[in-house]
Amino acid sequence: MLKNTQNLLDIMARLRDPERGCPWDLRQDFATLIPYLIEEAYEVVDAIERNDMDDLRSELGDLLLQVVFHSQLAKERGLFDFEQVSASISDKLIRRHPHVFADAVFETDAERQEAWEQAKAEERRAKETSAEPVSVLAGVAGSLPALLECEKIQDRAAQHGFDWPDAPPVFDKVMEELEEVREAWQSGDQYHIREEIGDLLLVVVNLARHLDVNAEMALKESTKKFSRRFNYIEQQVASSGRNLTDCDLYELDAFWHEAKQVLKRKTD
Template sequence: MDEPLRPIDQLLRIMARLRDPQGGCPWDLEQDFSTIAPYTIEEAYEVADAIDRNDLDALKDELGDLLLQVVFHAQMAQERGAFGFDEVAAAIGAKMVRRHPHVFGDARFADAQEQTVAWEAIKRAERAAAGDADRSALAGVARGLPEWQRATKLQSRAARAGFDWPGPEPVLAKLQEELEEVRAEFARGEVADNHARLQDEIGDLLFVCANLARHAKVDVGAALRQANLKFERRFRAMERLAEADGTPLPSLDLPRQDAYWERAKRLERGQAD
């Protein structure tokens, strides 16, 4: 009697069947790396959302969705004769062993900071062995990252080379400086007339915000997700309050909408309305 397939083997077979030109799924057959990439990114964010909500049942499902993305890409690569899922798993396993010589070898590090320095040295050696001649401290920071994450990584790499503010106070001062530059651009006239300058100055402002978060050891993505959730929660409460009063929110002017916003905040904080 044949042993039952392991779940991962079953998943690989399902993906191969979906991509089978003879009777597979038309949608799956139409996809390529570029069309699937946005779904891969989306699923990673769904994993992060489940973690934020501390929903382990959802996390299990979302990790499965993310795993499917890996299987999908590996199947398409295998069809091209490039690599398959086993090669993906083998490559990451070998990389983890190589990058943890203190666990799988004889290396010893005094603390996590020393280990991080060694980790970056190993990565530089890997890039050099692969023929990458870029020796910059910023080498290897992927351009496909979400820009807020790329900003933080660039700043962290520069900090390891010693190019960093000593603490949050000068970052706050720089933030105020960048805010004033944005204010000055708005004062110059119509937004349409200086859009490029506004984009540049607002970009600088956001970059400094990311740096401030780094100094506070706050994850920018997590902070922004939390802010988005808070805004959504309060705005929906505004809508419910206005509807209960028989006045749809869009029909109100801004001062009256602001009054509902303050009511929503008080209710959220458990204060009497």
């Protein structure tokens, strides 16, 4: 196993060799690799959702390549190397699991989660470079998908008491924000409309949190469901020798409701 890991590191070093390497790999830097890093992470998720274990093995390899690539770039700049990356995450795992690697005892998942968050907070404080206190929201990556970033920010605030105690008032807030979107739309102020739509999305994420639903995954699943139903509409229209634009909304909506019933039976 370690032999294969070293072989991967050696291959990456060869690809980055100034004289014998690959021109494309030599042109890359941390910033240019960002799109590939994100894409590979999503392809891992896709393989998991499809329960394709052969593809998952392959996609995990592609994701690992991104870690190795970034580590090689850092090594060339004298910053750190793959070994130090491995050591860093190993130390972090041990530090955040005192109930496994030390004598701590947690009676509930809530106690374990609280200790986990405290460990993360201590790590953030250790990174302080000035006398200014670090915000409890610090460390949430701004490049995360918007729904996921929103959820993590809200989780941090909730851990410090800034959240509704239960779901009922959040339902009320959703309706309040929805009405504000309607008012903004009636005003015709596009900037205000966007602002209120953002507020509505934020409070919907909060509602999802209170209902123990991952908003990012819920939206992905609903988007896939929409695609399946729309594909059914396309098939029905095509079977009649027409295009979608040949049908009025009333007919397309009828196909939509038909799709809901047909596809529901197929998954039962």
